[in-house]
Amino acid sequence: MSRQSPNSVFDSLGDLVFTTDERGTLVTWNDAVRGATGLDDGELRKTTLSELFERVDGEALDSAFEAARETGHERVEATLVTAEGTPSPYEVRFDRLDDGPTDAAVVGVGREITARRAREAELTKRESVLREVYEIMADRDQPFTEQVDRLLALGQDVLGTGYGTLSSVAGDEYVFEVVRAPDDSLEAGETIPLSATNCERTVATEQTLVLADIARDAPDLAERTGFTEWGISCYLGAPVYVDEEVYGTFCFYDETPRAEPFSEWEVTLVDLMSRWVSAELERRHTTDRLRRTNDQLERFAAVVSHDLRNPMNVIEGSLELAADTGDEEHFERCRRALDRMDRLVDDLLSLARTGETIDDVAPVALSTVAERAWETTGTDDATLAVEADLTVRADEGRLRQLFENLFRNAVEHGGPRVTVRVVALDDGFAVADDGSGIPPAEREQVFESGFSTATEGTGFGLTIVSEVAEAHGWDVGLAESADGGARFEFTGVDVVEEVEPGEPRT
Known part of the structure; x- marks a missing residue:
């Protein structure tokens, strides 16, 4: 890897590999340096580190270079302006050359980190999204529908879709419970035939349905009203469960097909949201059942303590009078009181049964x-x-x-x-x-x-x-x-x- 040996083994590497003298001027370099900078050997021979990378990074480069000469090695991030004039981030490692050429003091290796930075940025974005999801789910001061609305808004932003809905299924009907749409053409409370929607397949299969381009990925669904009349061209929806039965769907869709498929992260995010919605609906239904049960218990206690006690008092008094007088009318009063008690017990049992789920x-x-x-x-x-x-x-x-x-x-x-x-x-x-x-x-x-x-x-x-x-x-x-x-x-x-x-x- 030198001016005299351009075909050295380092020329096959994709990373930038170079050496510098004690002043930071390039001594040797590989083909990757030539390709990235667009400079020829004559120009590179006169180039310093501060000229190889953007001058805004010069101070950091100089510090790293001097540290490497003292400690043996150092790392720094710097920006190189490519031959096309595009700034490109690199991680540069410097190592001291104790036994290198007499005019080379440090060897440098530069690795392009655009992909790594993109991954880090994506992870940071995902972390922010998950934090917001948690904050929405944990906000018990907000009504459930507002929590769902915020989740739908967040999902729309991440997925880039125009529509987001939570819907329930009632027989053959599809009921919009919470809606986010670009206009007022669709509102909560509206009902459409389930067969017109892509959600029908989500409900039938009880699985998340992922369609980046409905016409391409599911031609049979392209024959439904959702596509032919409403123009829904991409769809991502997950089933929502209550009491182990499909309650409805939590879904996102748009009138424009996606150029790229939904990512695994996007699908996982929608699944996470739908599971929380399922759990919250389950909790609310359980709470409602417990409330109704408590109300029934209170009613039963009131009846036992008052309504049943009254006819029992009638029976007790009438039996005493019957024992003293032998009058048949007192026994008739007992029978009427017993009939009323029987009615009360039957109605109480009926009330207990009506509280059960059909x-x-x-x-x-x-x-x-x-x-x-x-x-x-x-x-x-x-x-x-x-x-x-x-x-x-x-x-x-x-x-x-x-x-x-x-x-x-x-x-x-x-x-x-x-x-x-x-x-x-x-x-x-x-x-x-x-x-x-x-x-x-x-x-x-x-x-x-x-x-x-x-x-x-x-x-x-x-x-x-x-x-x-x-x-x-x-x-x-x-x-x-x-x-x-x-x-x-x-x-x-x-x-x-x-x-x-x-x-x-x-």
Whole structure:
């Protein structure tokens, strides 16, 4: 490696290799030095270290050079301006030459570190992203939806996508829960067919779906509405779980395909975010279940301490009077008290069951369930008219429980000859009667546990109705019927089909 030996072994190395004299002027060099600088041998022979590298690094270079002459070796980072005029960072190692050529004091090796610096910069960026992810997840003072919104914003920035969403799946529908979009064309609460989305595949496979270019990577998905009408051209989405079931997806997408595939880091980041969302939703659902359980326990304690104690006192007093007088009426009071206790126990058990999650629903005929509930409710001379038969997806046992309590409520408040009608709505059904109705001032209270205006009522019937509806994901509302009675409306029901209305039944 010298001016006299240009084809030395050092010429095959990619690193810069050179020696300098005691003043830092180049003595020998390899081909890499020539190639990087664009200087010929005559020019290099006159070049010093401060001229080989940018002058802004001169002081550091000089210090490292002198340190190497004293201690034997030293390292320093410096910038070399290439033959194309591009600044290029190098790590330079100096070693003292004790037995080298008489005019060479130090050997230098320079290694280009652009790739290393890029890796370090990328690691620093990733560390910053992970720190921000942690701060978002740890911020318990923010509502869950705001935490998710911040995660979506961060994901959009890292991935360079225009859209980020957390969505849930309800049957065949895809519901946007939290949305980040470049405009107001998509908002939280909107619902679209699941089959139109790429998320349907994420849900079906229960695996993260990674598509840098949908038309190229998944031509079958390019036939869906998401691509043909909305122009979604790249997608990265992960499943979200609650109770070990797929709740929905946490995903990012854009209208422009990516030139490069999503990196392993980007996929891992989205997976990390989706797992936190799953864990947080699971925690929230567990908290809600515990809260409902605690509420039930409080209701049960209130009933045991008050409502059940009253009929027990009646029984005790009536038995004493019966023992003294032998009057049959006292035994009849005992029987009525026992009947009330039996009703209270049945309603308490019903409330306990309505708090359970509905895991298995199936198509059921609304009219059939209503008629069976009517037969077992004790409706005396009341009349049931099923004016629209629907097939809905529901838990048949719970739905029957709902009807039984509605029918009992109608008879208790409307009298033994009340007429109850089951009618169809656009997305559900209604149960209406021609009784005395419920005053507007009391309509917000009727679903509260223990509230009743009937003498023999337990106050739990409509609470059971409300909780059965909630367990199915239905909304329940109360209004006045056309006949002046009460009308309970159930919407958000998964209606499978509608058939011809049946005949009124008595």
